[in-house]
Every structure is written in structure tokens, then in C-alpha cells.
Amino acid sequence: MAFPNGQSTTRLYNGLVIRLVVAVIVLVSLGVAGSLYINAGNSPGPTIAIHQPIGFIGGTSHFEVSIDSGDGLLTSATGTVEQNGISHPLFTLSNSTQANITQETETRIRVIGDLTRELYPELAPGPISIVVRASRSVLFGLREQESTARLDLEARFDPPRLSVASSFHYINHGGAELVVYHIRPPDAESGVFVGDRFFQGYPATAAGVDSTDETLRVALFAVLHDQELNEPIRLYARDAAGNEAEANFDYRVFPKEFRRSRIPISDGFLDKVVPEIISRSNEFRTLPMPPDAGPLEKYLAINGGLRRLNAERIRALAADTADTRLWTGPFRQLANSQVESGFADHRTYIYEGRDVDQQVHLGFDLAVTANVPILAAQAGRVVWADYLGIYGNCVIIDHGLGLQSLYAHLSTIGVQTGDTVGPDDELGRSGMTGLAGGDHLHFATLLNGWPVNPTEWWDPHWIEDRITRKLRLNQAP
Ligand SMILES: [Zn+2]
Structure with missing residues (x-):
């Protein structure tokens, strides 16, 4: 009778365990790798955004696309323009002669190129699409994930x-x-x-x-x-x-003929206007000014630099215009007023016998007596009711279709931005705030924010000939 000795039984047993453990490790590893592989298949492709064109392709369009590969590497990208089942190449990652490809961030590229009628004469008016395909590598390059973006547009090549x-x-x-x-x-x-x-x-x-x-x-x-x-x-x-x-x-x-005038500046005038305008105009502080500047130097900065900044502010308000005409008939001129200065007068300023500055006066100066009611020249909506540099207390009314009127140097303002006003509604009282030597109304008419001659808008014949008649002639019969 031979009995297997205890030693050899243990060895056999140990061998089995090792083989079993190895088998389990191999199986688990394969499982992990497999699930990693399968999971990688679920991770997204590159993120594609087609920024241009928007809505339409015209005769001189261009395209703009961005592609983000995320945590993988961008392996391919192509763009095509497709119409009636035919696709025309826009760009490929490997060949960028047609387009300009730039690395925007570590993971994102931007592709910009022309999509003109000249480059693609075979395109026709009608429905058209831009299609972008891109792939990125995932799982250390073992797998690739693709994504596709499609933008449906309309091609229009006839000029208006x-x-x-x-x-x-x-x-x-x-x-x-x-x-x-x-x-x-x-x-x-x-x-x-x-x-x-x-x-x-x-x-x-x-x-x-x-x-x-x-x-x-x-x-x-x-x-x-x-x-x-x-x-x-x-x-x-x-x-x-x-x-x-x-x-x-x-x-x-x-x-x-624009008039020329010479305006003497006195120390009394400088003392009156300079401190007030500086204290009330934050924009003045953006102008270059030496620390030891005297009143004349500050005045010249107001008359030049601040005047320009105020004009830019007025110009920006032009965007705040109604897309309907809010007025009818001629504009009202300040009643019983004396015209002190006309539109686009070229002014030379004189200080102590010297010519110190030149500016163009872009409104009408109308004087009555002090503190008279200032009325809206026509119906509209208030788009500015505040201090405005050289214009002092100022109201600007929008009359629609790009036309606005401006009332400056007021002592008090009686309306607020957003108020609707009728013709002859009171906007405030006349005064001498801002760049004014005495009480008067500075009145300006603005078209698209640029000053135009107000006398035309006061003139009933001009309104009839230049505007009302033309509108009437194009009415439906
Ligand atoms: Zn004026």
C-alpha cells in the first residue's frame, strides 16, 4: 500500500492555487481592459461648433468652425459644403491650403476660410448645408471617436x-x-x-x-x-x-456760407464756466492735464477735448431712435427769441488779444430773457435729461427715424429719460449752465447723431417740399 506522502499533496495543492490565482488575475484584467475598451466607445467625439455663416450663404461669405478634442488627440477633421447630394470640400486637417487653421487653446482649433461664389461656382441658390466631421483618439490611441455637425442654410447669390x-x-x-x-x-x-x-x-x-x-x-x-x-x-x-x-x-x-465770428474770453467768463464744468463732468478727468494747468488751459481742454467727448456721447444716443416717425409738421422755434449765433459758425476765441482756439458752433443760440420755459420743438421721447459737459443741463429728444433735437444750458430740467413729450411740452427752464456766458437756449437738430442745420426743420416750406410732398406722392392711390 502506498500512501501519498503529506509533502507531495501540499505541493500539488499549492500548484493548483497558483494556477487558479493567475487565471483569475488574467480574467479580471481582460474584463477591466474590455470594459475600458467598451467604455471608451461611449466617450464623446470632438465638440464641433459652426460659427459662420449664419442663416445664409452669399456671394462673398466665409466659414468659421471650431473643433475641441477634449482630453484626446484630434486625429482627423474635414469640412464640406453639400447641395443636391453633391459635396464640395471646404477643408481637411492635413491640407490647410483652402483654410486658415489656428490652435486656439491646447485642445481647440479654429478653421476660417472663404466660401465665395467664385471659389464654388457650382453652388446654386436654395437649400445648402455645411457638414463638419472630426475624430479624436481615446484610450491611449487604441480607439477613435467621431462626431459630425451639420448646419442647414440657404444660398442667396443675387444682390439686392x-x-x-x-x-x-x-x-x-x-x-x-x-x-x-x-x-x-x-x-x-x-x-x-x-x-x-x-x-x-x-x-x-x-x-x-x-x-x-x-x-x-x-x-x-x-x-x-x-x-x-x-x-x-x-x-x-x-x-x-x-x-x-x-x-x-x-x-x-x-x-x-458759414459765418465766421471772433469771441473774446474774459477771466470772469473763465471763472464762471471752468470750475462748474470740471466739477460736474467725470469725462473731464480722462483728458490729459498738467497738474499746474491754469484756467485758460483747462478752458481749452473743455472747449476741445470735452467738446469731442460730448459729441461722441451724443452720437451714441443716435442708436436710441424710434423706428417710426414721431413728429408731423415744422419744428417750433423758441418763441420771441433773438438769434445770437447760427449753425456751423466758425468761431475764433481770443484771450488777452491772442487767438487761442477755433471751434465750429453746431447749433443755434436763441435768447429771450432769463429762466424762460423751454418747450419741445416736436413730439418725441426724451433720451437724455442730465448734465452734459459743455452743454450744461441738457435735454435730447428723439423724434424717430434717426432725427433728434437738443436743448442746452438749461437752469432746470423738468423731464426724465424715457418720458414721452408732445410738441410744446415744457422740458425745463433756460439758463447758462455749461459753456454759456449768459442765459440762452442752444438748440440743435441731429440726424443719426450728427448736427444738421435746424433752420430747415423750422421752415414749413422746406418740410413740405423736402419731406411731406415726397411721402404723399408715394402713398397708395
Ligand atoms: Zn450755442
Whole structure:
């Protein structure tokens, strides 16, 4: 009888355990690796965003795409423009001759390129899509995850069409005029360029024209006092796809003699205006000023630098205009007032016999007696009722379609920003705050934030000829 000895039994047993443990480790490892592999398959592909174009592709569009690979490596990226089942290449990661690819962050690239009619002549108007595909590596490069972004757009290549409906456009230098025209498609932006200054056009119905023609537009525009008489004037339009068009129309510009005046500055005047304006104008502190500047130096900074900052503030308020005409008929001039200074007078300032400054006066100075009620020249909405540098206590009223009026040097303000006012509503009392030597009203009319000659807006004949008649002629019969 042979009995297996205890030693060999133990050895056999140990061998089995080791093999079992190894098998379990191998199986668990395989399981972990497998689940890692499967989990990696669930992790997302790169994040793709198509920023441009928006809504439409036009004749001169461009595209802009960003791709973020997250914690993986971007392995491929392609962009195509697709129409009627045919796809045209926009870019690939490996070949960037068509597009400009920049590394925006450690994980994100931005691709910018042209998508013009010239580069893709086979594209046609109608539905069109941009498709971007990108892959990134996950699990140490063992797997790849792809994602696709698709943007459906409309291709429009025809430029908008402009045609002029009004005739006889006469513009006085520094003054305004109105043009009536048609724009197709009606959702295109349009207006008038005078040199490089743009004046927005509005639907004719917004100006009070009774018409069902949705292509009919009106635009107020001006040849500004600081522009040349021969600035080119043209209609301009741009559709949602970025296609642009221009059209000429007949007009005549008449020169206007701007007056020249010489204004002496006394120490008493400086003592009156300089401390008040500095104490009430935070913007003054942004102007360069030596610490030992005297009253004249401070005055010159007010008359130059602060005047410019105030003009910028006024210009910014132009955006706060109603898209309907809030006024009818001529504007009211301050009753019984004496005209002390006209529009666009070129002023030379004299101190102790020396010429110290030159500025252009961009309003009308009207004097009655002290502290008289200042009334709204026309109906509108108050867009400014506060101190405004050289203008002192100042009210600005918006009359819609880019037209505004300004009332300066008031002693008191009786309205608030946002108030609706009718013609002849009291805005405050006349005074001499800001850059004023005596009690008077400085009145200005503004078109798109630029000063235009107020006398035209006071003149019933001018209102009839230049504006009301043209609107009436384009009414529905
Ligand atoms: Zn003035």
C-alpha cells in the first residue's frame, strides 16, 4: 500500500492555487481592459461648433468652425459644403491650403476660410448645408471617436435690387434731405451713404406713408457741415447673406456760407464756466492735464477735448431712435427769441488779444430773457435729461427715424429719460449752465447723431417740399 506522502499533496495543492490565482488575475484584467475598451466607445467625439455663416450663404461669405478634442488627440477633421447630394470640400486637417487653421487653446482649433461664389461656382441658390466631421483618439490611441455637425442654410447669390421712387433731391451744405426708394428683398438692410457717413433707411409705413408695398423705404440723409460739397451720395443695400448693392440717384448740393465770428474770453467768463464744468463732468478727468494747468488751459481742454467727448456721447444716443416717425409738421422755434449765433459758425476765441482756439458752433443760440420755459420743438421721447459737459443741463429728444433735437444750458430740467413729450411740452427752464456766458437756449437738430442745420426743420416750406410732398406722392392711390 502506498500512501501519498503529506509533502507531495501540499505541493500539488499549492500548484493548483497558483494556477487558479493567475487565471483569475488574467480574467479580471481582460474584463477591466474590455470594459475600458467598451467604455471608451461611449466617450464623446470632438465638440464641433459652426460659427459662420449664419442663416445664409452669399456671394462673398466665409466659414468659421471650431473643433475641441477634449482630453484626446484630434486625429482627423474635414469640412464640406453639400447641395443636391453633391459635396464640395471646404477643408481637411492635413491640407490647410483652402483654410486658415489656428490652435486656439491646447485642445481647440479654429478653421476660417472663404466660401465665395467664385471659389464654388457650382453652388446654386436654395437649400445648402455645411457638414463638419472630426475624430479624436481615446484610450491611449487604441480607439477613435467621431462626431459630425451639420448646419442647414440657404444660398442667396443675387444682390439686392434698389430703385429710386422720389425725384428732385436738393441738399444744402450742412442740411438734410429725404429719399424714397424700393428695396428687394424687403428684409435687406438699406440706407444712404454720404461719403463714408451712413444714414439708415426705414419702411415707408414707419414714416407715415399709407402703403401696402413692403419694398418701399425712406431715408433721411445730410451733407454734413464738415463734408465736401462733392461727397458721393448713393443708396446702399446689404441682404442677410451679405450680398451688397448700390444705386445712384439724382441730386444737387448747394453751397452755404458759414459765418465766421471772433469771441473774446474774459477771466470772469473763465471763472464762471471752468470750475462748474470740471466739477460736474467725470469725462473731464480722462483728458490729459498738467497738474499746474491754469484756467485758460483747462478752458481749452473743455472747449476741445470735452467738446469731442460730448459729441461722441451724443452720437451714441443716435442708436436710441424710434423706428417710426414721431413728429408731423415744422419744428417750433423758441418763441420771441433773438438769434445770437447760427449753425456751423466758425468761431475764433481770443484771450488777452491772442487767438487761442477755433471751434465750429453746431447749433443755434436763441435768447429771450432769463429762466424762460423751454418747450419741445416736436413730439418725441426724451433720451437724455442730465448734465452734459459743455452743454450744461441738457435735454435730447428723439423724434424717430434717426432725427433728434437738443436743448442746452438749461437752469432746470423738468423731464426724465424715457418720458414721452408732445410738441410744446415744457422740458425745463433756460439758463447758462455749461459753456454759456449768459442765459440762452442752444438748440440743435441731429440726424443719426450728427448736427444738421435746424433752420430747415423750422421752415414749413422746406418740410413740405423736402419731406411731406415726397411721402404723399408715394402713398397708395
Ligand atoms: Zn450755442
